[in-house]
Amino acid sequence: MNEAFAEAFLSMRSNVGGPFGAVVVKDGKILGRGGNRVLDENDPTAHAEIVAIRDACKRQGTFDLDGAEIYATCEPCPMCFSAIYWAGIKKVYYTLDRHDAASIGFRDNHIYEEIARPAGERHLRYEQLNHPQAAALFSEWKEKFDKIPY
Numbered sequence: 001m002n003e004a005f006a007e008a009f010l011s012m013r014s015n016v017g018g019p020f021g022a023v024v025v026k027d028g029k030i031l032g033r034g035g036n037r038v039l040d041e042n043d044p045t046a047h048a049e050i051v052a053i054r055d056a057c058k059r060q061g062t063f064d065l066d067g068a069e070i071y072a073t074c075e076p077c078p079m080c081f082s083a084i085y086w087a088g089i090k091k092v093y094y095t096l097d098r099h100d101a102a103s104i105g106f107r108d109n110h111i112y113e114e115i116a117r118p119a120g121e122r123h124l125r126y127e128q129l130n131h132p133q134a135a136a137l138f139s140e141w142k143e144k145f146d147k148i149p150y
Contacts, residue, residue: 001071003021004073007021007048007052008020008021008035008036008048010035011036016037016039016041017037017038017040017048018036018038018039019036019104020047021033022071022073023071024055024070032052032053032057032058032060033055034051034054034055036048036051037051047076047077048072048080049083049084050079050083053070056068063150064087064150065089066090067088068088068089068090069093070092071094072094073094074097077098078108078111078115079111
């Protein structure tokens with residue numbers, strides 16, 4: 001957790017992002033590290049957990065971090081929560097929670113509330129469109145002999 005906090009302080013003090021840090025660990029070894037880089041990269045997805053996962057995957061040469069753990073200075077937001085699942089990380093350790101983050105201006109509650117609503121009642125509107133290549137796209141994937149499942 002000390003390394004996650006070091007990443008958070010570095011991001012914040014360097015003005016590259018907010019006060020958040022994370023490290024991905026497996027078998028006691030740090031696989032990847034990241035601080036929030038939203039400001040530096042002009043990327044709303046450059047949260048500390050995402051940066052740490054990307055770093056770990058690049059260093060390990062894989063998209064699968066099965067069995068790894070992540071140490072984060074704050075409870076992961078819904079986006080990071082999803083990325084952690086997709087990466088195969090088995091456990092999350094965190095110190096501060098979403099309420100602590102809200103108290104300093106980082107509010108994710110509206111996203112948690114949106115996820116809980118039926119799709120038709122969300123503020124972000126979804127509309128499904130038909131496209132003539134839709135069936136062919138997934139059919140080709142299903143039949144692709146050299147695909148790499150993930």
